[in-house]
Amino acid sequence: MTRQLPPMLERCTQFTLAEEARDSGLYPFFKPISQSAGAYVYIDGRKLSMFGSNNYLGLANDPRMAEAAQQAASRYGTSCSGSRFMNGTLDLHEELEQQLADFVQKEAALCFTTGYQTNLGAISALVQRGDHLIVDKFDHASIMDGVFLAQGMKKSINLHRFRHNDMDDLEKVLRKLPVNEAKMIIVDGVFSMEGDIALLPQLREVADRYNAAIYLDEAHALGVVGESGRGTGEHWGGRYDLADLVMCTFSKSFGSIGGFLAGDHAVIDYVKHFARPLIFSASMPPANIAAAMTALKIIREDTSLVASLQRNAKLLREGFLSYGFDVGTTETAIVPLIIGDNEKTFLLWRHAYEQGIYVNPVISPAVPPSRALLRTSCMAVHTPDQIEHAVDVLASEAKRLGIIH
Ligand SMILES: Cc1ncc(COP(=O)(O)O)c(C=O)c1O
Structure with missing residues (x-):
């Protein structure tokens, strides 16, 4: 039985964008993490490399x-x-x-x-x-x-x-x-x-x-x-x-x-x-x-954690730059991949997710409309190999999508 909702609530049923994105496999939000360990998380029974967290020093798992x-x-x-x-x-x-x-x-x-x-x-x-x-x-x-x-x-x-x-x-x-x-x-x-x-x-x-x-x-x-x-x-x-x-x-x-x-x-x-x-x-x-x-x-x-975060940030930034990504003017642990196009941003996100790399797609209004981006961020506890792998995975798909050349 469908209930007739009062007008203030009825208008919520007109919002179908999220459902459409879920149906097309392009919905990146509210992913339930079942376990976190260092720079890895487990989602739907899969282990993903976490490049989308603000747990910069890894202390949330210490x-x-x-x-x-x-x-x-x-x-x-x-x-x-x-x-x-x-x-x-x-x-x-x-x-x-x-x-x-x-x-x-x-x-x-x-x-x-x-x-x-x-x-x-x-x-x-x-x-x-x-x-x-x-x-x-x-x-x-x-x-x-x-x-x-x-x-x-x-x-x-x-x-x-x-x-x-x-x-x-x-x-x-x-x-x-x-x-x-x-x-x-x-x-x-x-x-x-x-x-x-x-x-x-x-x-x-x-x-x-x-x-x-x-x-x-x-x-x-x-x-x-x-x-x-x-x-x-x-x-x-x-x-x-x-x-x-x-x-x-x-x-x-x-x-x-x-x-x-x-x-x-x-x-x-x-x-x-x-x-x-x-x-x-x-x-x-x-x-x-x-x-x-x-x-x-x-x-x-112990300033060694801050030092390794800064080292990893440099590796991540320089890795993306070496492939020709537009990373704006970042100098820190946050490295945006500025794409501009919403659809390409979500497609790149989905590929990374399927390949075990967790990053965050960001579109308007969180950024200006022409500045859709994938927000990547690193942690003190990432290994250089983990960073290199994430950069390679994102770069090969970005090339296929024409984001980089
Ligand atoms: C710049 C900035 N200020 C404030 C906040 C709010 O902090 P919290 O999420 O801990 O409430 C955030 C969180 O994303 C942030 O990025």
């Missing part, structure tokens, strides 16, 4: 992390059952916050339950009516959603977007804004789809000319760039003062889940009392705090 998570769950339970504001703050949260502030060389830090919530909470808390937020066009969706939440809460927040990593365009935007109105520039340190690095020193110079704050999303930078993995500030010569605020997630190099914002004491204390996603959502669970803390300890004590 036994030290699981051990710490288990111990924390035994001591504190499996949930905090409340928000940070009320009953959901543990001594572990505060300990981790102190360690993080020290790591990114800021006065204070504040943990949220996800990286996404960190951007939503921090951005929406900081702005007031009439303020200006200036974002790079390639910024992550969670930054945009933070702006949208701010607009929803306070209306009349002014959003300005500048061309990706283009300091002249940024300056053009800033020049038009009233001198005495509050402004904040928000950028990814490492851009999540393209793997290139924000031009932080130039950004600081421009920001200073217009009295604007800089908010830096280090989701793909901490544990990845800088000689000891301390991120974009370290990459640019140990200049941790370049950004006023730093945020990061624990779901990538830190092998956990959660996020944090770091900056001056007064700013962090303010966000603590005004960030709705912090106040009205349960806090980061004990096991995840302990895992993030363990990851931070490992990153600080």
Whole structure:
């Protein structure tokens, strides 16, 4: 018996694109992984080489992390059952916050339950009516959603977007804004789809000319760039003062889940009392705090993981370049294969998947419409042979599809 749905739900039945893609074997999303081990995953009983993960240092599968998570769950339970504001703050949260502030060389830090919530909470808390937020066009969706939440809460927040990593365009935007109105520039340190690095020193110079704050999303930078993995500030010569605020997630190099914002004491204390996603959502669970803390300890004590990630990133990037792939201007563990055409992107994805290589196809709106790409990323635990094999598999099919020549 088919039920007549109310109009708001009925319209969902008009969405058939996903079903059509599933029928044609070109649906790459929601693949259930049944086991993960190092740089391999198992899906549908097959072993695949993982080149589509943000587990950059391989720590999500490190036994030290699981051990710490288990111990924390035994001591504190499996949930905090409340928000940070009320009953959901543990001594572990505060300990981790102190360690993080020290790591990114800021006065204070504040943990949220996800990286996404960190951007939503921090951005929406900081702005007031009439303020200006200036974002790079390639910024992550969670930054945009933070702006949208701010607009929803306070209306009349002014959003300005500048061309990706283009300091002249940024300056053009800033020049038009009233001198005495509050402004904040928000950028990814490492851009999540393209793997290139924000031009932080130039950004600081421009920001200073217009009295604007800089908010830096280090989701793909901490544990990845800088000689000891301390991120974009370290990459640019140990200049941790370049950004006023730093945020990061624990779901990538830190092998956990959660996020944090770091900056001056007064700013962090303010966000603590005004960030709705912090106040009205349960806090980061004990096991995840302990895992993030363990990851931070490992990153600080042993820079060999960061070094092997950087070595592997170079191998992957140079491998693709040697075949003539367009990899944009990446310098990091994210290596995009820029294809432009959606269909070819999905066909190349399917071939790689069938050959045991896991990568992610990315199309509009996650990237501009003409910039469909396969996002590949490497990990510290890949072997050179594994990288070479993945590059060869992708290159031979890309040649057949006319993506490279
Ligand atoms: C640049 C950037 N910021 C924030 C986030 C959100 O982090 P999380 O997935 O941990 O919520 C992501 C996640 O993909 C990201 O790539």
